Amino acid sequence: MANLQTNFAGIQSPNPFWLASAPPTNMGSMVERAFDAGWGGAVWKTIGEPIRNVCSRLSSIDGSSTQRMIGLNNIELISDRSTEVNLREMAQCKRKFPKHALIASLMVESKREAWHDIVKRAQDVGVDGFELNFGCPHGMSERGMGSAMGQVPEYAQMVTEWVKEVATVPVIVKLTPNITSILAPGRAAQLGGADAVSLINTINSVTSVDLDTFTPNPNVGGLSAHGGYCGPAVKPIALNMVSELARDDVFNLPISGIGGIKDWRDAAEFLLLGSGTVQVCTQVMHYGYRIVEDMIDGLSNYLDEKGMASVTELVGKSVPRVQNWSDLDLNFHTVARIDHDKCIQCNLCHIACEDGAHQCIPLVQIGDKRFPVVDESECVGCNLCSLVCPVPDCITMVSLEDRGAPLTWKQFTNGDAPVQATTEDHGGVGMASISHVPEGTPSEVVKGAISL
Numbered sequence: 001m002a003n004l005q006t007n008f009a010g011i012q013s014p015n016p017f018w019l020a021s022a023p024p025t026n027m028g029s030m031v032e033r034a035f036d037a038g039w040g041g042a043v044w045k046t047i048g049e050p051i052r053n054v055c056s057r058l059s060s061i062d063g064s065s066t067q068r069m070i071g072l073n074n075i076e077l078i079s080d081r082s083t084e085v086n087l088r089e090m091a092q093c094k095r096k097f098p099k100h101a102l103i104a105s106l107m108v109e110s111k112r113e114a115w116h117d118i119v120k121r122a123q124d125v126g127v128d129g130f131e132l133n134f135g136c137p138h139g140m141s142e143r144g145m146g147s148a149m150g151q152v153p154e155y156a157q158m159v160t161e162w163v164k165e166v167a168t169v170p171v172i173v174k175l176t177p178n179i180t181s182i183l184a185p186g187r188a189a190q191l192g193g194a195d196a197v198s199l200i201n202t203i204n205s206v207t208s209v210d211l212d213t214f215t216p217n218p219n220v221g222g223l224s225a226h227g228g229y230c231g232p233a234v235k236p237i238a239l240n241m242v243s244e245l246a247r248d249d250v251f252n253l254p255i256s257g258i259g260g261i262k263d264w265r266d267a268a269e270f271l272l273l274g275s276g277t278v279q280v281c282t283q284v285m286h287y288g289y290r291i292v293e294d295m296i297d298g299l300s301n302y303l304d305e306k307g308m309a310s311v312t313e314l315v316g317k318s319v320p321r322v323q324n325w326s327d328l329d330l331n332f333h334t335v336a337r338i339d340h341d342k343c344i345q346c347n348l349c350h351i352a353c354e355d356g357a358h359q360c361i362p363l364v365q366i367g368d369k370r371f372p373v374v375d376e377s378e379c380v381g382c383n384l385c386s387l388v389c390p391v392p393d394c395i396t397m398v399s400l401e402d403r404g405a406p407l408t409w410k411q412f413t414n415g416d417a418p419v420q421a422t423t424e425d426h427g428g429v430g431m432a433s434i435s436h437v438p439e440g441t442p443s444e445v446v447k448g449a450i451s452l
């Protein structure tokens with residue numbers, strides 16, 4: 001069995017699966033249940049000057065009636081429990097689970113003494129590290145904290161420096177995605193002496209408006225406010241930001257990846273793009289702590305399959321495969337192929353290609369049925385038809401062997417590269433489609449369809 005043990009910026013945990021700072025880490029009894037369930041680490045719900053929350057405070061976007069809450073929006077603030085109570089429970093939790101990673105998430109006003117005070121008090125109870133919440137985008141930011149801090153690199157650097165003046169355990173800076181480029185705050189955290197960063201916190205959002213009351217959700221007595229968006233819908237944004245930092249020449253700190261992780265596959269993707277650990281919130285709020293069992297099994301099996309002895313072998317493996325657009329091969333060419341044995345003739349691919357792509361999936365009448373047929377000479381390989389097809393593996397994208405020599409945009413514009421391949425250079429690609437129509441299709445029908 002592959003070794004899932006993780007050393008993240010000096011913080012040890014039995015596996016890379018941590019709970020993010022949020023309702024699932026609100027108190028000691030919850031974190032202890034989570035550790036019992038198998039979570040390797042937990043970032044405690046952010047502590048600071050206790051706040052008062054509004055009611056209600058969550059709203060969501062459903063994927064479909066069977067896939068609820070693909071995006072979650074919240075206007076909850078930091079812990080509403082006293083720092084004293086939180087610290088007492090952290091101490092107890094750490095005593096019971098000495099091998100698990102227990103991180104204190106902190107947010108106080110922008111004063112050196114306030115940060116020194118909370119850091120000293122929290123490290124006295126034996127936490128393994130700190131996470132500085134420079135990311136909360138609602139409520140706290142109006143008070144000059146959270147994302148108000150993370151959006152100004154100089155502030156983020158300054159507060160990190162204050163914390164590092166007194167911290168004796170590793171300091172993780174949690175970054176906000178509500179910025180233009182993640183590189184500036186990431187580099188600022190590094191300049192401030194941070195040991196690691198975590199990202200992303202939630203994204204500014206208004207999920208919906210009630211069409212009868214005219215009030216956006218969540219409804220707080222007829223009014224609402226923008227919140228922070230998270231859950232599976234934000235994964236692509238989080239993955240992009242993680243990979244941007246991971247491939248930056250200047251930035252070199254460990255990354256804890258957060259945002260939309262719902263299973264071991266999502267977690268593996270974050271690890272591949274440079275995360276040393278991952279953190280989860282929404283999926284646990286939806287399905288409970290027990291999801292970690294599948295995450296542990298799934299990741300272990302995957303590592304075994306890939307012949308990797310340890311999770312660290314996976315970290316960052318995909319980073320070199322993320323490049324600037326101008327470094328991609330303009331001559332790489334795929335075309336769509338339809339498996340007509342699987343096709344249910346729903347015509348979605350035809351409609352999508354007609355109105356959203358390149359009009360190269362005509363419908364061919366064969367007997368009493370009309371089949372979609374790809375004219376490969378016109379197909380630009382955009383993927384749209386394979387994305388809309390409801391039948392798994394019915395449309396696959398096939399790479400054409402017979403194409404021009406690799407050619408990047410940089411080479412193309414420098415004029416020092418091989419001549420760009422033309423459609424003709426692909427060697428009768430259009431003809432290839434004739435062998436990918438339903439068996440028994442009369443050739444004149446196919447030719448007629450393709451010449452449409």
Ligand SMILES: Cc1cc2nc3c(=O)[nH]c(=O)nc-3n(C[C@H](O)[C@H](O)[C@H](O)COP(=O)(O)O)c2cc1C
Binds near residue numbers: 023046073280282
């Ligand atoms: C209700 C709620 C409360 C949250 N509270 C905090 C918090 O106190 N501190 C913090 O750093 N992040 C907080 N977060 C953000 C999460 O830690 C996490 O960054 C975000 O939800 C993205 O992860 P996910 O897509 O797995 O939910 C909160 C999120 C939610 C939904």
Ligand code: SF4
Binds near residue numbers: 352353
């Ligand atoms: S890949 Fe794009 S262009 Fe090609 S057939 Fe599908 S939708 Fe049309």
Ligand code: SF4
Binds near residue numbers: 343349394
């Ligand atoms: S979308 Fe898929 S199932 Fe529907 S017609 Fe096209 S190939 Fe067939």
